[in-house]
Amino acid sequence: MKGAIRYSLYLVMGSQDCRGRDPVRVLDQAIDGGITLFQFREKNSGLTLRETVSLGERLRSLCRERNIPFIVNDRADLALLLDADGLHVGQDDLPVRQARRLIGPHRLLGVSAETVEEAEQALREGADYLGVGPIYATATKPDAGKPIGPGAIAEIRQRLSSPLPIVGIGGIDVAGVAEVIRAGADGVAVVSAIAGKPDPRKAAVELRQAVERAAGAAPGPAGFDPR
Amino acid sequence: MKGAIRYSLYLVMGSQDCRGRDPVRVLDQAIDGGITLFQFREKNSGLTLRETVSLGERLRSLCRERNIPFIVNDRADLALLLDADGLHVGQDDLPVRQARRLIGPHRLLGVSAETVEEAEQALREGADYLGVGPIYATATKPDAGKPIGPGAIAEIRQRLSSPLPIVGIGGIDVAGVAEVIRAGADGVAVVSAIAGKPDPRKAAVELRQAVERAAGAAPGPAGFDPR
Structure with missing residues (x-):
């Protein structure tokens, strides 16, 4: 699975983000539109864990059908029982090393990082990719810190001791891509x-x-040299 | 581990329950006083998961030192990474069968039940013991339902198709034991x-x-015949 991951457009979503629509329907449309990766992040939606498991099973099935990697936010137990392709943890969540131990070597492990230090530690402890942000201001995650700007991505990219895929997150719209x-x-x-x-x-x-245009037109992953 | 469990006095606790005292100190004193089982239930305390893991490691060590079984509430991933002796799930939490699959056959699996039907299903899906309640009114768990009274225990005890250990929970003080x-x-x-x-x-x-007096003086577990 890991080798096949394309990070171009990563949708992170739970029922709280769908404005009352069925998240399975929203995800299906997003896949039609070209997302390459999906993270199930159910937070403060009022669903019980048991309901979250049910919804997760439906989203997971859809991802399997449509060949989109399915990542679970925060809970390694949910990732395991949904047979997710990966787990994403933040700096306040499960420690990376322990998360890795729980999900095993083959599932994807994503880690949120704001600084080179956090990125370096995530790398050392077994992360497969980094979510760097919040890049811009965002209303979606009230506990997100102050925006760190795209410069943080450039800095992490340059200073990280070994290359890791990076996705930017936080308030990114078409104009910011x-x-x-x-x-x-x-x-x-x-x-x-x-x-x-x-x-x-x-x-x-x-x-x-917008991602493809920017990736084709400029340095970045295409011009990235993993020395 | 399962064979060695004594259910007489089961402390369920997280930092939110300790009135600002160090939970490790409170647990230590409770063990001195004769609890036989401990469940780590950190809920709405404001601790991040990473802080919860740290506190859990300290409580887990103490339980190991003092030979008290250590059970984790709700999160199977936390139970696994703390190498807990068991997991306890409620009716809204992980489905029992899936919880069992995650923690394996040897860890203790406790399930909350209010009715014979819930108890019977828990039994069928792999529960090792039942937490039946809320017996009396309680302020500790705001989402607990209406008190079901000790009669619910008697009913579950009599009608369950195969014997399972039962602990009563919810508002129980010395007078209610x-x-x-x-x-x-x-x-x-x-x-x-x-x-x-x-x-x-x-x-x-x-x-x-109070437990020992009641158990010695009356039917109940002592007089229980597992036919």
């Missing part, structure tokens, strides 16, 4: 820029085009 | 009746004595 990709990100992760839109498919199409 | 044990419980589970008291050791001593 180019800057994030040019800073060296392999892709962008979004929540409301797809799940909060009236037409998630169209939103995904536009974001994906 | 006898009724719960006489209804057929193997023990009582408490939160504030120990963790909320100025002297957790003394509170545990009194509860344990």
Whole structure:
């Protein structure tokens, strides 16, 4: 699985992000529009864990059908029981080394990082990719810190002792994509820029085009040299 | 581990229950006082998961030193990474069958049940013991339902198709112990009746004595015939 991952457009979403629509339907439209990766992040939605498991099973099935890697946020137990392709943890969540031990060597492990130090530690402890952010201001995650800007991606990209895929996250819309990709990100992760839109498919199409344009037109992953 | 479990006095606790005291110190005193089982239940305390893992490691070490089985509430991933002796799940938490699959056959699996139907399903899906309640009214768990009274224990005890250990939980203090044990419980589970008291050791001593007196004096686990 790990080798096949494309980070271009990463949708992060739970029922709280879908404006009352069925998350399975929203995800299906987002896949139609060209997302390359999906993270199930159910937070403060009022669903019980048992309901979260049910919804997770439906989203997981859809990802399997449509060949989109399915990542679970925070809970390694949920990742295991849904047979997810990966787990994503933040700096306040399970320690990376312990998360790795729980999910085994083959599942993807994503880690949120704001600084070179956090990125370096995540790398050392077994992360497969980094979610760097919040790049811009965002209303989706009230506990997110102050925006760190695309410059943080460039800095991590340059100073990390060994290459890791990086996705930028936090307040990224079509207009912000180019800057994030040019800073060296392999892709962008979004929540409301797809799940909060009236037409998630169209939103995904536009974001994906913006990523491809920026990646084709500038240095960044395409020009990245893993020495 | 399973064979060695004594259910007489089961402390359920997280930092939110300790009135600002170090939970490790409160647990130590409770063990001095005679608890036989401990469940780490960190809920709405404001600790991040990473802080919860740290606290859990300290509580887990103490339980290991003092030979008290260590059970984790709700999160199977936390139970696995702390190498807990067991996991306890409620009706809204991980489905019992999936929880069992995650923790393996050897760890203890406790399940909350209010009715014979819930108890029977838990039994069928792999529970090792039942937490039946809330027996009395309780302020500790705001989402607990209406008190079901000790009669629910008697009913589950009589109608369950195969015997399972039962602990009563919810608002049980020294005065309530006898009724719960006489209804057929193997023990009582408490939160504030120990963790909320100025002297957790003394509170545990009194509860344990009440359990032993009731168990010695009346039918219940002592008179229980597993036909």
